[in-house]
Amino acid sequence: MRDAFLPFAVPWVTARERELVLEALDSGWITTGPKTLELARRIAERSGAAHAICVNSATGALHLALEALGIGPGDEVITSTWTFAATVNVIEHVRATPVLVDVEPDTLNLDPVAVAAAITPRTRAIITVDYAGHPCEYDSLHALAAKHGLRIIDDAAHALGARYRGRPVGSLADITAFSFYATKNLSTGEGGAAVTDDPALAERIQLLSLHGMSRDAWKRYSDTGSWYYEVVAPGWKYNLSDVLAAIGLGQLERFDEWQLRRRAIVERYRAGLAEVPEIGLPGARAHIEHAWHLFPIALDLDRLSIDRARFIQELRAENIGTSVHFIPIHRHPHFRDSLGLTPDRFPVAEHAYARAITLPLFPRMSDGDADDVIEAVRRVALAFRR
Numbered sequence: 001m002r003d004a005f006l007p008f009a010v011p012w013v014t015a016r017e018r019e020l021v022l023e024a025l026d027s028g029w030i031t032t033g034p035k036t037l038e039l040a041r042r043i044a045e046r047s048g049a050a051h052a053i054c055v056n057s058a059t060g061a062l063h064l065a066l067e068a069l070g071i072g073p074g075d076e077v078i079t080s081t082w083t084f085a086a087t088v089n090v091i092e093h094v095r096a097t098p099v100l101v102d103v104e105p106d107t108l109n110l111d112p113v114a115v116a117a118a119i120t121p122r123t124r125a126i127i128t129v130d131y132a133g134h135p136c137e138y139d140s141l142h143a144l145a146a147k148h149g150l151r152i153i154d155d156a157a158h159a160l161g162a163r164y165r166g167r168p169v170g171s172l173a174d175i176t177a178f179s180f181y182a183t184k185n186l187s188t189g190e191g192g193a194a195v196t197d198d199p200a201l202a203e204r205i206q207l208l209s210l211h212g213m214s215r216d217a218w219k220r221y222s223d224t225g226s227w228y229y230e231v232v233a234p235g236w237k238y239n240l241s242d243v244l245a246a247i248g249l250g251q252l253e254r255f256d257e258w259q260l261r262r263r264a265i266v267e268r269y270r271a272g273l274a275e276v277p278e279i280g281l282p283g284a285r286a287h288i289e290h291a292w293h294l295f296p297i298a299l300d301l302d303r304l305s306i307d308r309a310r311f312i313q314e315l316r317a318e319n320i321g322t323s324v325h326f327i328p329i330h331r332h333p334h335f336r337d338s339l340g341l342t343p344d345r346f347p348v349a350e351h352a353y354a355r356a357i358t359l360p361l362f363p364r365m366s367d368g369d370a371d372d373v374i375e376a377v378r379r380v381a382l383a384f385r386r
């Protein structure tokens, strides 16, 4: 058993991030400024979108996406029950109605058949969730969106760097939201971005992210000088600061290398756990490139004498940290009660929830760390084999 506890995710901040943060701190400009704009430019480039707006979280980006698309009371937005609460909270923030659907068993991504069945005349948008870094089935979802005149917002909190049929996540939806939360593949501590090809949507998101202040008001009223601005909508205060953007710029320099490292750890897990019949491993469909934000395994409970909670406890006793992604939305009291949801409507998510455990996966892990995880999982599986 390993001596030190291995958390399921640890950010990696190096001397380069420290250097860029100090540069921002010493520059005299510590709120939104050149570093935030530079991060936005690079995120747009990397994700194949024409425009990016950096904000304080993926939650903020998703909220502004709905606002920019004019989604509000009376509208329905279809999304997955297999996600973090933020995806659904934002639908409520704009007073629209969340319509939750079940997922596909292999990817735990939105099931296009379930989405089709949930469309009504009130449906305005679909929020896709590229779970763990695996893109959704965008061909099927776009066909549905085109047929019914729906917009697609991609919750790509896990999926920066992923691709679908060669196209980067960021270019697959009307608006895509990325998260730069502490444990994400690229982190600014807290942060996020909205990306889109549509200049009007980009402008609206930009405006709403900072009090609804029209940035180019000074251009139109040049005689009044740069002190002049106009508030053209009751916006929010969702901007990212240059101090945090500096962390992101440092992280971007090593992002590709880190993605390769994630892939190498995944391959190591695959090799080490392939022969453990109690453990199901996450797949990747042939036409996608996975971002490998998470490595969620599925226990075969028919082969084990313990449940998922106990399996997690046993791994904890082996000094291996894990998590569960996700507690399905329909199980949270707020959504269960306000939307009248019952588990029988989500058989795939229910089955997955009883079995899901997220193993540690972060670029800073050594091969030895990964081997410790493999050994611990094998030991627990063997000890409680039925």
Ligand SMILES: Cc1ncc(COP(=O)(O)O)c(C=O)c1O
Pocket (backbone or CB within 6 Å): 056, 057, 058, 059, 060, 083, 084, 086, 087, 129, 155, 157, 158, 178, 179, 180, 181, 191, 192
């Ligand atoms: C699927 C999903 N969507 C949205 C979010 C929210 O991201 P943020 O913390 O940047 O708002 C998360 C965060 O973990 C997430 O996992």
